[in-house]
Amino acid sequence: HGVYLVINRWGRNRLQRWPAVGWGLTMLFVTLAWLPFYETRGAQLVAKFKALLTPAAYGPDQLAAALTHWDGGNRLVLGAFLVLAAGGVLVEALSLRRGGEPYSLFRRGPVLVLLVILTVLMAPGVNNGFVYFAF
Numbered sequence: 001h002g003v004y005l006v007i008n009r010w011g012r013n014r015l016q017r018w019p020a021v022g023w024g025l026t027m028l029f030v031t032l033a034w035l036p037f038y039e040t041r042g043a044q045l046v047a048k049f050k051a052l053l054t055p056a057a058y059g060p061d062q063l064a065a066a067l068t069h070w071d072g073g074n075r076l077v078l079g080a081f082l083v084l085a086a087g088g089v090l091v092e093a094l095s096l097r098r099g100g101e102p103y104s105l106f107r108r109g110p111v112l113v114l115l116v117i118l119t120v121l122m123a124p125g126v127n128n129g130f131v132y133f134a135f
Contacts (some may be wrong), residue, residue, distance in 0.1 A: 004029045084118075 007029070011022070031052070039045040051057050067075065081128060096103040 004033060 008026070011025075016022075032049075035052075036045060039048055070078065091105050092102055095102055095106070099105070106115070107129060
């Protein structure tokens with residue numbers, strides 16, 4: 001985490017002209033940093049890093065092949081999470097536009113209650129070793 005912060009501080013002034021590039025690099029580094037916390041098995045972790053960093057692994061054919069491994073219920077859950085993620089990005093954009101402060105709309109009382117309820121409802125029923133599911 002500290003290494004990424006140093007890189008961020010170093011590159012901040014250099015990437016101000018291209019905010020989309022800065023955002024993309026931040027998302028890449030966050031994903032690469034979080035994956036070792038999620039995957040506790042070394043061989044699986046290496047396989048996931050290889051899949052993430054292989055350009056040939058991305059495309060319509062690969063997406064179709066990946067979707068065939070999930071049944072209808074799992075696809076529904078995936079879709080729900082994608083909708084929630086898109087909603088989060090939209091609410092953050094609205095927060096910045098209206099209040100000038102990130103996540104200001106998320107800090108309102110009814111929204112906080114809804115987020116707590118969603119956290120409890122979407123918690124996995126089985127412990128998978130991911131440290132943040134242990135609470």
